Amino acid sequence: METIVMSHPHHYKQESLPPTILALGYFDGIHIGHQRVISTAVELAEKAGAVPAVMSFHPHPSVVLGRADQNWTYITPLEEKKKVLESMGVKRFYLVKFDHDFASLSSKEFVDQYIIGLNVQHVVTGFDFSYGKYGKGNVETLVKESNGQFAQTVIEKIEKDGQKISSTLIRQFLKEGRVQEIVPYLGRRYKLNGTVIHGDKRGRTIGFPTANLDTEEYSLPKVGVYAVEVSIDNERYFAMANVGYKPTFKEDQKKPSLEVHIFDFHKEIYGKTVSVTWLKRIRDEKKFSGIDELIQQLNTDKSKTLEIIQTMY
Numbered sequence: 366m367e368t369i370v371m372s373h374p375h376h377y378k379q380e381s382l383p384p385t386i387l388a389l390g391y392f393d394g395i396h397i398g399h400q401r402v403i404s405t406a407v408e409l410a411e412k413a414g415a416v417p418a419v420m421s422f423h424p425h426p427s428v429v430l431g432r433a434d435q436n437w438t439y440i441t442p443l444e445e446k447k448k449v450l451e452s453m454g455v456k457r458f459y460l461v462k463f464d465h466d467f468a469s470l471s472s473k474e475f476v477d478q479y480i481i482g483l484n485v486q487h488v489v490t491g492f493d494f495s496y497g498k499y500g501k502g503n504v505e506t507l508v509k510e511s512n513g514q515f516a517q518t519v520i521e522k523i524e525k526d527g528q529k530i531s532s533t534l535i536r537q538f539l540k541e542g543r544v545q546e547i548v549p550y551l552g553r554r555y556k557l558n559g560t561v562i563h564g565d566k567r568g569r570t571i572g573f574p575t576a577n578l579d580t581e582e583y584s585l586p587k588v589g590v591y592a593v594e595v596s597i598d599n600e601r602y603f604a605m606a607n608v609g610y611k612p613t614f615k616e617d618q619k620k621p622s623l624e625v626h627i628f629d630f631h632k633e634i635y636g637k638t639v640s641v642t643w644l645k646r647i648r649d650e651k652k653f654s655g656i657d658e659l660i661q662q663l664n665t666d667k668s669k670t671l672e673i674i675q676t677m678y
């Protein structure tokens with residue numbers, strides 16, 4: 366998949382580009398609804414012998430326009446989004462730099478400057494796609510603003526158990542720690558990457574070394590303990606994770622951190638990337654009266670995690 370960064374203003378020469386079918390949207394999470402939009406574009410492109418492409422925007426408008434709180438995080442940060450798109454068969458990824466200048470373009474200016482020049486034959490969006498200044502452009506204005514230059518397919522709302530599948534809903538599930546229930550909405554298990562950083566070096570002294578992960582822009586599930594699968598250098602292992610503040614030892618930690626104790630694993634992995642796949646929540650994080658109580662609980666957590674894994678695999 367080729368990534369083409371578009372910063373404003375941007376004009377492409379039409380004749381130099383192959384016919385393209387474009388899925389258009391922010392797509393944070395690439396949940397089942399987004400997947401329907403993107404795979405429709407991929408299928409249409411296959412039939413037409415055209416190039417399947419996605420146009421998305423980064424950073425997320427909530428971040429740039431200051432509507433989000435300061436701790437706003439992604440479900441799929443840019444690199445994760447690229448990986449998922451690539452796995453879906455997308456061949457060109459138009460990445461629009463979202464800034465105040467871009468946000469102030471009218472919907473017509475956006476279409477003229479960003480889409481018309483790309484030799485797009487067909488645009489696919491979700492039913493609630495909005496674009497242009499104040500988000501005034503929508504699927505109806507897009508028909509008009511296409512000026513007959515491209516066809517349009519709008520994917521209808523997808524619901525499950527009476528709820529619209531949306532990034533907001535996925536975030537809500539994460540906030541509630543419902544990592545198992547997320548799967549039919551997200552269309553896969555929730556996954557994130559982190560870099561192994563140094564902690565307090567206490568883990569190894571209690572028989573439970575824990576790799577502390579810097580997860581940057583990813584959203585963390587609710588504070589608590591989880592059964593997870595991790596992947597390091599393309600090898601998979603089972604593990605148990607703690608999201609939280611380690612209240613037994615710390616009083617001043619401002620943000621929750623993530624650490625994983627990996628089963629049957631004995632390597633030093635500082636600086637490596639660990640991919641964490643979330644299987645099931647086990648319990649809340651607790652403040653223990655001492656290390657012995659914590660160790661006892663960690664042994665219980667380990668048995669519980671192994672039980673969960675047995676039922677899943």
Ligand SMILES: Cc1cc2nc3c(=O)[nH]c(=O)nc-3n(C[C@H](O)[C@H](O)[C@H](O)COP(=O)(O)O)c2cc1C
Nearest residue numbers: 564565566567568575605607611612613626650651
């Ligand atoms: C599965 C798991 C569950 C944990 N649960 C708790 C907990 O309930 N309360 C707590 O204070 N710390 C908890 N911890 C964090 C430990 O306190 C921490 O791993 C230990 O102090 C080592 O920290 P270090 O990696 O910075 O050396 C948990 C860690 C793991 C891996």
Ligand SMILES: Nc1ncnc2c1ncn2[C@@H]1O[C@H](COP(=O)(O)OP(=O)(O)O)[C@@H](O)[C@H]1O
Nearest residue numbers: 563564565566568569574575576627630633634
């Ligand atoms: N089974 C394991 N699970 C997690 N980390 C392990 C394991 N075995 C060895 N390690 C290594 O030990 C480190 C964790 O040990 P720990 O004493 O908790 O140190 P820190 O406080 O720096 O995380 C990890 O970052 C990793 O490099």
